[in-house]
Amino acid sequence: MNLKNHRQSQSIDVPWWLYVIECQGGGLYVGISKDVLARYEKHAQGKGAMYTRLNRPVRLLCQLEYSNHQKAAHAECQIKKMSREKKIEWLLFNEKMAMAVNQGSVPLAQR
Numbered sequence: 001m002n003l004k005n006h007r008q009s010q011s012i013d014v015p016w017w018l019y020v021i022e023c024q025g026g027g028l029y030v031g032i033s034k035d036v037l038a039r040y041e042k043h044a045q046g047k048g049a050m051y052t053r054l055n056r057p058v059r060l061l062c063q064l065e066y067s068n069h070q071k072a073a074h075a076e077c078q079i080k081k082m083s084r085e086k087k088i089e090w091l092l093f094n095e096k097m098a099m100a101v102n103q104g105s106v107p108l109a110q111r
């Protein structure tokens with residue numbers, strides 16, 4: 001795929017996912033992908049990011065859908081700037097929100 005086609009595939013409103021992986025040693029890896037399970041497998045096989053090659057994945061903690069690449073990449077950048085403690089707070093907050101959405105207690109406008 002050439003650069004022009006790559007940019008076009010990212011700009012079309014195709015869902016992208018932000019994901020968080022817990023790694024050996026307790027580290028948290030944040031990334032984005034169109035296919036989280038396939039990307040997790042790459043990380044687990046040592047074919048993903050350098051961080052996950054050195055700190056093998058233990059489990060997938062979270063995945064959140066975004067409407068396009070730009071929004072997912074922006075969220076990824078913001079989360080990567082957080083301390084480990086803030087990332088854990090963020091994970092706990094999103095877990096509570098997901099539970100509330102699944103139980104129908106969050107209005108559609110907030111989803």
